[in-house]
Amino acid sequence: MSESATGMPGLILRTREGRPYRFDPGALCLELLPTGGYARYAAYEVLHTPADLVRWAGESRLPDGLSLSVSAAELRCAHELRGALWNLAAARAHRRPLPAADLATVNAVAAEPPLVPRIDAGSGGLAWAPAATGTALLSTVARDAVELFTGPYADRFRECGSDNCKLLFVDTSRPGRRRWCAMEHCGNLHKVRAHRARHAPNA
Numbered sequence: 001m002s003e004s005a006t007g008m009p010g011l012i013l014r015t016r017e018g019r020p021y022r023f024d025p026g027a028l029c030l031e032l033l034p035t036g037g038y039a040r041y042a043a044y045e046v047l048h049t050p051a052d053l054v055r056w057a058g059e060s061r062l063p064d065g066l067s068l069s070v071s072a073a074e075l076r077c078a079h080e081l082r083g084a085l086w087n088l089a090a091a092r093a094h095r096r097p098l099p100a101a102d103l104a105t106v107n108a109v110a111a112e113p114p115l116v117p118r119i120d121a122g123s124g125g126l127a128w129a130p131a132a133t134g135t136a137l138l139s140t141v142a143r144d145a146v147e148l149f150t151g152p153y154a155d156r157f158r159e160c161g162s163d164n165c166k167l168l169f170v171d172t173s174r175p176g177r178r179r180w181c182a183m184e185h186c187g188n189l190h191k192v193r194a195h196r197a198r199h200a201p202n203a
Helices: 039-044 049-059 074-093 100-110 135-152 184-199
Strands: 011-014 020-023 117-118 126-128 157-159 168-170
Touching: 020 100, 039 168, 049 074, 049 135, 074 100, 074 135, 100 135
Parallel strands: none
Antiparallel strands: 011 020, 117 126, 157 168
């Protein structure tokens, strides 16, 4: 569960009107979830090609400098892993048992060799071993999920408190009272609705 090089973890999503806002799901593995899905979430799909998965990795909280190649088969694996992670995160958020088939998917992907970090000889900073594969990327994501689901925030999974938002996140705040995907999006909408309700004339 690393932090982006900018010091501001999270993804830039857009409202239906096209306004951007930052959504921090709290972990690398959960950053895969807003990239699309099946059925009602198919309209949000952004991982159409292997290049899209490469772009997602560059926009994720992984440190910069990853040289990555992804195959069509690895993209299909990304879709399968995303579906499993969504089911598991939703189950944990709603205090349901974790589906065995989805656990098996995550564990199988995590069993592959992950991305290899190293110390850069020139800068002394973090770098990645060259020629990384999509399989290694997905293993790193799956291992992040294993750490998350078995770690200190395992009981902090949340679904956004808005009635029409299903974004999932893990609440890493100290008080543990995060309700919204983002205050600048659903949080503000709730505040506006509550203000209007308080000041509405009595029927």
